[in-house]
Amino acid sequence: MTTMWDTPERTALRDSVHAFTRDRIVPHLPTWEDDGELPRELHVDTAKAGYLAIGFDEAVGGVGGDVIDTCTVTEAMLAAGGSTGLQASLFTHAISTPHIIDSGNTDLIDRYVRPTLAGEMIGSLGITEPGGGSDVANLRTRAVRDGDHYVVNGSKTFITSGVRADFVTTAVRTGDAGHGGISLLVIDKDTPGFTVSQKLRKMGWHCSDTAELAFDDVRVPVENLVGEENGGFYLVMQQFVGERLGLAVQSYGTAQRALDLAVAYARERETFGRPLITRQVIRHKLVEMHTRTAAARELTRRAIERSLDTPKTDPSLILDAVVAKNESVACVEWVVSEAVQIFGGMGYMRESEIDRHYRDARILGIGGGATEVMKDLAAKLLGY
Numbered sequence: 001m002t003t004m005w006d007t008p009e010r011t012a013l014r015d016s017v018h019a020f021t022r023d024r025i026v027p028h029l030p031t032w033e034d035d036g037e038l039p040r041e042l043h044v045d046t047a048k049a050g051y052l053a054i055g056f057d058e059a060v061g062g063v064g065g066d067v068i069d070t071c072t073v074t075e076a077m078l079a080a081g082g083s084t085g086l087q088a089s090l091f092t093h094a095i096s097t098p099h100i101i102d103s104g105n106t107d108l109i110d111r112y113v114r115p116t117l118a119g120e121m122i123g124s125l126g127i128t129e130p131g132g133g134s135d136v137a138n139l140r141t142r143a144v145r146d147g148d149h150y151v152v153n154g155s156k157t158f159i160t161s162g163v164r165a166d167f168v169t170t171a172v173r174t175g176d177a178g179h180g181g182i183s184l185l186v187i188d189k190d191t192p193g194f195t196v197s198q199k200l201r202k203m204g205w206h207c208s209d210t211a212e213l214a215f216d217d218v219r220v221p222v223e224n225l226v227g228e229e230n231g232g233f234y235l236v237m238q239q240f241v242g243e244r245l246g247l248a249v250q251s252y253g254t255a256q257r258a259l260d261l262a263v264a265y266a267r268e269r270e271t272f273g274r275p276l277i278t279r280q281v282i283r284h285k286l287v288e289m290h291t292r293t294a295a296a297r298e299l300t301r302r303a304i305e306r307s308l309d310t311p312k313t314d315p316s317l318i319l320d321a322v323v324a325k326n327e328s329v330a331c332v333e334w335v336v337s338e339a340v341q342i343f344g345g346m347g348y349m350r351e352s353e354i355d356r357h358y359r360d361a362r363i364l365g366i367g368g369g370a371t372e373v374m375k376d377l378a379a380k381l382l383g384y
Helices: 008-035 040-048 067-079 084-090 098-103 106-117 232-268 280-307 315-348 353-365 371-382
Strands: 123-126 142-146 149-160 167-173 182-188 194-199 210-221
Touching: 008 040, 008 067, 008 084, 040 084, 067 084, 067 232, 067 280, 084 232, 084 353, 098 106, 098 232, 123 149, 142 167, 149 167, 149 182, 167 232, 182 210, 182 232, 232 280, 232 315, 232 353, 280 315, 315 353, 315 371
Parallel strands: 123 167
Antiparallel strands: 142 149, 149 210, 167 182, 194 210
16 A cells, blocks of 8 residues: 555655665765765755755745655665765755744845755754753853844854854854753854864764864854844754654664665575574574564654644654654664674674664764653653
């Protein structure tokens, strides 16, 4: 029976993204991982192919489609041998531009969103600070109004695409302590006083550049304020449902790819004169890997389907997203570990694709809200 996930249009989309990833991305991934970043032309090529701006309204420079189309692209790229590190870097605009779009500021949309969706600019999101992670309400980077500008001082860390970014949608404190004093400013990379203080090396996501940023008396025009002053926290919170569901899709998508690789390897690898897959212990591993992946996919897709017509502020949807993310992360962490075990020594080699997925999966339970923070939020939403 055809579902909304496998309509003829989405099947065609899945096939075309798979081919694009296989031909344009996979052969170059090892080099990009060694380089520590993606080439800027990949953004342009992906936009021209029609995949970069999927899920964004045509009114802001997108190509249309909804969250299921976006998830289809994610799944297809991973199935073809792409990686979550690749997606984190190539699609950073998924977390750097929605706040601007939601604000309805046509000037900012024209200056930043449209060229980014065309692959001509790269944007990043500056939230996390040294000494603070998921505690967004207590960030310390300060922006003080001075005439027609804000003067920004502070620092950010773990900023995805922060090295290559042309602009950073930055959370700053413009008011008193707590969530009520936070605003969002779009800060151009070439603004005096704004520097990439360090390019960070990571356990995984090697092809995704990550930066530590410093702001030293950076003067940002008032017109670069996103939404209302001191209203930034709510703009940030509204995007967390989509970000967490996106991470859940990356998680079960990676788990499925790891399972597929493990099955193929177990069929071809012989031990003591027999294919590895003939061993009962291996078959049982594969069955459990399949079961956990299928469960995570179902839980996440159900939440995504609800998100189509449910406000992002609905507590029940927030709960669904939190649960889907945590379950999918637990799934992928276990599945990639089992896949490496099935591959044995080859799974520990950098030339093996499963090595990349094993390394990349570890960040998924940290980004978008750490697993422990998510459990505490779920407990509150459940009334426990």
